Amino acid sequence: MEPWQQQLAASLTRPEQLAERFGIDPAPLQAVVDRYPMRITPHTLSLIERPGDPIWRQAAPDPDELLPDQLYADPLNEAAFSPVPAVVHRYPDRALLLVSGTCAGYCRFCTRKSRVGRPELCFSAQQVAEGIAYIAGRPEIRDVILTGGDPLLLDDDRLATWLAQLRAIEHLEILRIGTRVPVTLPDRITPQLCAVLSRHHPLYINMHFNHPQELTPASAAACARLADAGIPLGNQTVLLRGVNDDPQVMARLCRGLLSLRVRPYYLHQMDMACGTTHFRVPVAQGLDIVEALRGRVSGLGIPCYMIDPPGGEGKVVLTRDCLAAEAGKVLVRNAQGGLISLPDH
Numbered sequence: 405m406e407p408w409q410q411q412l413a414a415s416l417t418r419p420e421q422l423a424e425r426f427g428i429d430p431a432p433l434q435a436v437v438d439r440y441p442m443r444i445t446p447h448t449l450s451l452i453e454r455p456g457d458p459i460w461r462q463a464a465p466d467p468d469e470l471l472p473d474q475l476y477a478d479p480l481n482e483a484a485f486s487p488v489p490a491v492v493h494r495y496p497d498r499a500l501l502l503v504s505g506t507c508a509g510y511c512r513f514c515t516r517k518s519r520v521g522r523p524e525l526c527f528s529a530q531q532v533a534e535g536i537a538y539i540a541g542r543p544e545i546r547d548v549i550l551t552g553g554d555p556l557l558l559d560d561d562r563l564a565t566w567l568a569q570l571r572a573i574e575h576l577e578i579l580r581i582g583t584r585v586p587v588t589l590p591d592r593i594t595p596q597l598c599a600v601l602s603r604h605h606p607l608y609i610n611m612h613f614n615h616p617q618e619l620t621p622a623s624a625a626a627c628a629r630l631a632d633a634g635i636p637l638g639n640q641t642v643l644l645r646g647v648n649d650d651p652q653v654m655a656r657l658c659r660g661l662l663s664l665r666v667r668p669y670y671l672h673q674m675d676m677a678c679g680t681t682h683f684r685v686p687v688a689q690g691l692d693i694v695e696a697l698r699g700r701v702s703g704l705g706i707p708c709y710m711i712d713p714p715g716g717e718g719k720v721v722l723t724r725d726c727l728a729a730e731a732g733k734v735l736v737r738n739a740q741g742g743l744i745s746l747p748d749h
């Protein structure tokens with residue numbers, strides 16, 4: 405096993421392991437883990453200072469995940485846009501290829517939290533091959549995003565094979581990978597992996613830092629290896645209560661990312677995934693946070709604040725115009741120009 409695989413194997417997956425370390429009561433957490441899996445890498449564990457801090461909130465199961473809510477198991481209606489099991493094709497020119505059903509750490513706010521780490525999201529090599537064949541048959545697709553789960557949990561050979569098959573498709577202009585391992589398992593970013601990736605340019609990586617405490621020396625070194633391999637790096641942050649719902653925290657995160665050669669790309673309003681109500685931040689507060697970045701952070705470091713409405717209409721930029729007169733609602737325009745009203749709670 406490579407060192408990163410050993411670290412992954414040493415991750416905490418049971419509430420009793422958290423209890424031993426932090427002296428909390430594991431009993432209420434067991435029911436949460438029965439429903440939504442837990443995995444905390446040794447690296448993430450080393451960043452937790454105390455229960456309830458921003459790293460803990462992202463990684464540790466919380467009984468609030470089981471509160472009844474009006475949210476969705478499939479908040480982006482991906483099932484309706486999935487022509488074959490491993491593909492989500494919502495925009496004409498772009499498609500998601502879901503190549504891995506597991507992640508180094510299971511984020512408590514994950515949009516696919518009802519499926520991630522479970523067989524429902526673990527597609528076979530045969531199903532991924534069908535996905536690649538689907539993409540090969542659609543000349544309008546220019547951009548494929550490898551996601552899951554976390555594509556960088558695949559071993560180098562598997563990843564190299566699929567990247568090469570995608571690169572052989574003439575109409576694909578760019579490849580992208582969405583990954584959180586630079587945050588949760590930075591040693592996965594080995595020189596060998598970077599060599600594989602750099603054979604398939606233009607290849608972009610979007611990662612997922614949510615808090616400045618995650619910008620550790622190990623993560624900085626991982627980003628440097630990727631950037632040195634010529635890979636343009638972006639970051640997608642989710643706006644999370646008790647983690648980054650503060651203008652100063654967000655400013656430190658965005659500035660820190662720029663120093664690591666990572667361009668803040670999107671700030672996502674939380675998707676309406678069930679089990680995530682305790683993370684929700686109202687849109688008005690999100691707008692305040694983004695507006696506070698202007699003047700404090702280089703323009704390069706200001707992400708675009710987005711919402712992906714349930715139902716699968718596609719991403720929409722959030723502005724003050726989206727604040728409805730009615731409290732607790734936001735108004736956004738869908739791709740057809742129609743106005744839709746969304747709950748904002």
Ligand SMILES: *Cc1c(COP(=O)(O)O)cnc(C)c1O
Nearest residue numbers: 492493494495498499500549719
């Ligand atoms: C977000 C997303 C994309 C990529 O969108 P960009 O705005 O180009 O980053 C592609 N397909 C699906 C289904 C998505 O949800």
Ligand code: SF4
Nearest residue numbers: 507510511514553584
């Ligand atoms: S790394 Fe991404 S896919 Fe995996 S649990 Fe976190 S948010 Fe979900």
